[in-house]
Amino acid sequence: xxxxxxxxxxxxxxxxxxxxxxxxxxxxxxxxxxxxxxxxxxxxxxxxxxxxxxxxxxxxxxxxxxxxxxxxxxxxxxxxxxxxxxxxxxxxxxxxxxxxxxxxxxxxxxxxxxxxxxxxxxxxxxxxxxxxxxxxxxxxxxxxxxxxxxxxxxxxxxxxxxxxxxxxxxxxxxxxxxxxxxxxxxxxxxxxxxxxxxxxxxx
Amino acid sequence: xxxxxxxxxxxxxxxxxxxxxxxxxxxxxxxxxxxxxxxxxxxxxxxxxxxxxxxxxxxxxxxxxxxxxxxxxxxxxxxxxxxxxxxxxxxxxxxxxxxxxxxxxxxxxxxxxxxxxxxxxxxxxxxxxxxxxxxxxxxxxxxxxxxxxxxxxxxxxxxxxxxxxxxxxxxxxxxxxxxxxxxxxxxxxxxxxxxxxxxxxxxxxxxxxxxxxxxxxxxxxxxxxxxxxxxxxxxxxxxxxxxxxxxxxxxxxxxxxxxxxxxxxxxxxxxxxxxxxxxxxxxxxxxxxxxxxxxxxxxxxxxxxxxxxxxxxxxxxxxxxxxxxx
Numbered sequence: 228x229x230x231x232x233x234x235x236x237x238x239x240x241x242x243x244x245x246x247x248x249x250x251x252x253x254x255x256x257x258x259x260x261x262x263x264x265x266x267x268x269x270x271x272x273x274x275x276x277x278x279x280x281x282x283x284x285x286x287x288x289x290x291x292x293x294x295x296x297x298x299x300x301x302x303x304x305x306x307x308x309x310x311x312x313x314x315x316x317x318x319x320x321x322x323x324x325x326x327x328x329x330x331x332x333x334x335x336x337x338x339x340x341x342x343x344x345x346x347x348x349x350x351x352x353x354x355x356x357x358x359x360x361x362x363x364x365x366x367x368x369x370x371x372x373x374x375x376x377x378x379x380x381x382x383x384x385x386x387x388x389x390x391x392x393x394x395x396x397x398x399x400x401x402x403x404x405x406x407x408x409x410x411x412x413x414x415x416x417x418x419x420x421x422x423x424x425x426x427x428x429x430x
Numbered sequence: 431x432x433x434x435x436x437x438x439x440x441x442x443x444x445x446x447x448x449x450x451x452x453x454x455x456x457x458x459x460x461x462x463x464x465x466x467x468x469x470x471x472x473x474x475x476x477x478x479x480x481x482x483x484x485x486x487x488x489x490x491x492x493x494x495x496x497x498x499x500x501x502x503x504x505x506x507x508x509x510x511x512x513x514x515x516x517x518x519x520x521x522x523x524x525x526x527x528x529x530x531x532x533x534x535x536x537x538x539x540x541x542x543x544x545x546x547x548x549x550x551x552x553x554x555x556x557x558x559x560x561x562x563x564x565x566x567x568x569x570x571x572x573x574x575x576x577x578x579x580x581x582x583x584x585x586x587x588x589x590x591x592x593x594x595x596x597x598x599x600x601x602x603x604x605x606x607x608x609x610x611x612x613x614x615x616x617x618x619x620x621x622x623x624x625x626x627x628x629x630x631x632x633x634x635x636x637x638x639x640x641x642x643x644x645x646x647x648x649x650x651x652x653x654x655x656x657x658x659x660x661x662x663x664x665x666x667x668x669x670x671x672x673x674x675x676x677x678x679x680x681x682x683x684x685x686x687x688x689x690x691x692x693x694x695x696x697x698x699x700x701x702x703x704x705x706x707x708x709x710x711x712x713x714x715x716x717x718x719x720x721x722x723x724x725x726x727x728x729x730x731x732x733x734x735x736x737x738x739x740x741x742x743x744x745x746x747x748x749x750x751x752x753x754x755x756x
Contacts, residue, residue, distance in 0.1 A: 250682070270447050274435035274476045295436030295477065318465050320531055331535045337461045338536065341436050342479050392574065394531070406665035407530025 281340035284309065285353030291340075299323045299343050300335035303350060307426045313379045315409075324407035325381040325388075326350050332388030334407075351380035354387070363387050366425035367418075374412035382408045386422045395426035432473040439480045442644060446612055450479040450640030456480055458502060459537035461529070462545050471546065471552055483503040486540075486644060489513055495650040498608075501540025501643045505596070506531065508539050519675050519756050527659045530666045535704035539583065540643040540745035541608070543597045543623055546634050547590035547696075548668055550575060561587050565632040577734040578670060581696040581742065587631035589732055591693045592624045592670050598704060599657055601698030602674035602690035605648045611641040620646075621690070624697040652676040652688075656752035658745050659692075667691065669693040670744040673749035687750070689725070691742050701725030715756050722746045 244284040274353035281290050284307060284358045293304055300317070303309040303326070315323030317336045327349035366372070374377040385408045391396060394404035401419045410418065439445035443638055449456050453475040457463055466472045481487075486502040489511040497517065499508050508514055509525035529537065546552065551560045551570040559568035571589050579589040601621035609616045618636060624632035637643065655676035662669040672692035678685040687708040691699040704725030711717040722743055729739045 247589070273437040273448060275437065276433065276435045277461055280438055284542075289580075296431055296467070297432055318468065319461055322530065322532060325532055328535075332532050334532045335535050337464050337475075337533070338460075339436070339457070339460060339464070342457065342460065342481060353605075389531065389534075392531075404531050404663050407532045 251286060251385050252277070268340040278344075280340050280344050282340070282343050282345070283347045285349060293340050295339060297340045298336055299326070299328070299340045299348070300341035302343075303335060303348070309350045309352055312328075313377055313380055315378070315381070319383075320409070321377050321378070322385060323381040325384040325408065327384060327388060330391070349384075357377045361387070361424045362428050363421070365422040366428070370417045370419040370421035370424060371414075372421040373410075373414055378410045380409060382410065382429070384419055386418075386425065389422060389425045395422060398423060399424075431467050431470075431675075432475075434467070434474050434477050436477050438477065438482050439464075441483060442486070442610055442642065442734055445480045445483060445547075446610060446642055449480075449642065450478060450612060451707055454478060456542040456642065458580040459504070459533075461533050461537045462541070466546070469555065471553070480642070486667065492647065497648050499539050499646045499648075500693075501645050502538050505529070505534035505537045505539060505542065508585070509534070517653055518599075518603060518655065518752070520602060520652065520657045521596065521599040521648070523657035524595040524659075524672075527599035527672075528595045532536040537645055537744075538743050539596065540607075542594050543600075543620070544637065545592070545594045548593045549579070549590040552590065561627075561631045562590065562634070567703055571732075573733060575734070577730040578668075578693070579732055579735055580695050581729045581731055581735060581738050582699050583626045583628065583697070584690075584695070584730070584732070585627040585631060588627035588696065590696060592696050592698070593693060595657070595669060595672060595692060596660060597623065597699060598672055598690050599655075599674040599699040600646065600648070601680060601700060602655070602676050602688045603648045603652055604688070605646055605695035607643050608645040608647060609637065609641050610644050611638065615644075616641075617647075619699055621698055626696050632662055654679055654753050654756050656756050658715075659751060660741060660745050671745050674698075675746070675749040675753040677750070677753045679713075679754065684708045684711050684713065686731060688744055689722075689750070691746060694729075694738065694742050703727070704746070708750075713751075718750060719747060722750070 278295055280293050303312050312325040315321035319334045319337045325332050326335045329346050363383050389404050395401050398419050401422045437448055440447055447513050455474040455477055457477050457479045457648055486500045489498050503524050509522045511548050515522045525613040543682055549571055551558045552562050559570040580591050605620040607618040624635050659669045659672040661669050669692050674690045687705050689701045689704050704721050707721035707724050
């Protein structure tokens with residue numbers, strides 16, 4: 228498994244360097260053997276080893292062919308170059324990959340890209356309105372709500388969800404409902420203050 | 431991660447047909463399944479996505495005064511539903527103390543009890559003796575790191591605890607999981623849904639291959655109920671121990687008490703003897719403490735978790751007080 232993963236990652240970083248032409252190579256890489264060993268043919272034929280995914284990201288439609296095991300996170304970062312969405316733990320523990328799926332905040336590492344078929348995704352890149360930062364982005368700057376910044380796009384996406392859900396009644400409520408986003412620099416007081424300020428502005 | 435092929439089920443019957451194929455697993459919220467495939471805990475050849483099936487989401491009142499929660503209802507939606515909040519606070523609290531806001535937007539009430547143990551040996555990246563991971567390989571936790579492990583119902587073959595919070599509340603509420611499969615379906619008691627190692631140390635639940643949880647039913651309202659979760663971190667952390675309590679009161683006298691402990695055994699642990707002794711007792715009386723203590727006669731610590739007995743006892747006591755004030 229380890230060697231397969233590093234092979235995969237190598238292919239990806241190479242693709243990042245030679246974006247256009249390497250798409251073809253990536254396409255070849257994802258061809259997987261179709262499972263035909265089953266006796267109950269008709270039902271098993273429903274399963275696809277390569278799936279077509281239609282997804283709207285930040286208001287723009289995309290169509291891709293993907294292996295079912297590709298996560299929404301990897302699709303966003305490696306296929307669509309929305310690298311603002313960060314890959315932290317890749318197991319739902321840190322929140323760095325938080326995006327909005329049909330308007331609700333989720334960990335993109337815990338969603339299969341194929342399961343997001345015909346759904347709408349909003350990433351950090353989709354928050355700006357022309358030259359204007361989203362109020363939550365501005366609040367994070369105003370309140371110094373980050374140091375290294377790696378968790379920030381996940382924090383901001385989570386905050387947008389948190390405010391929309393209405394879980395900003397108090398500092399304690401914000402901290403509870405923002406607990407899915409881990410910050411190794413421990414900027415939590417500033418994050419909570421930024422969310423509180425952005426929530427007030429919305430009202 | 432092994433490659434797998436993928437299909438979306440269009441109906442419950444369709445899902446049952448697809449999930450019945452060999453080497454096939456069901457995807458709902460996916461918050462556990464994706465991590466299992468990453469670690470190699472499971473390596474299915476096929477995955478059936480059931481999230482697009484209609485009619486399996488939502489909360490509805492039943493004519494008998496109870497409630498039915500569709501299996502695909504997201505944890506956040508179930509916990510914040512007005513009916514659940516008002517009539518079953520123990521369940522609402524248990525759900526909202528689970529995981530994170532993002533995970534609860536994905537995870538479903540039907541998938542949640544299928545969560546597998548958090549034992550570090552079960553989840554290890556390297557091969558380690560674990561009968562749940564490789565049947566017959568032994569239990570490294572028995573004499574290893576076991577401070578978070580069981581104090582009830584363990585055997586030398588498995589000392590892990592079931593980690594989920596909502597099933598503890600559901601066990602206290604005598605909830606029933608409704609399942610469907612190609613032969614019809616079953617009604618499974620929440621308190622016996624996960625399997626003790628004395629029955630089968632390799633098993634996680636009684637759910638069979640190709641059998642689908644479609645809903646959860648709970649009986650009449652339990653407004654005097656509460657969930658207490660003790661953990662090392664205040665939020666986004668598994669329980670060290672937890673207690674779910676539902677009371678029927680006559681003034682300050684207990685008419686009926688239901689008490690379940692979490693993270694102390696491989697299934698939610700109902701304190702039957704405690705419940706019997708609580709009937710007729712006055713809130714705040716010394717008899718309450720004696721009744722709770724009576725539920726711990728069978729408690730057996732492992733090498734590093736003696737503290738959990740006292741912690742669980744005190745959690746049960748405090749949860750009774752919280753439920754009385756609910």
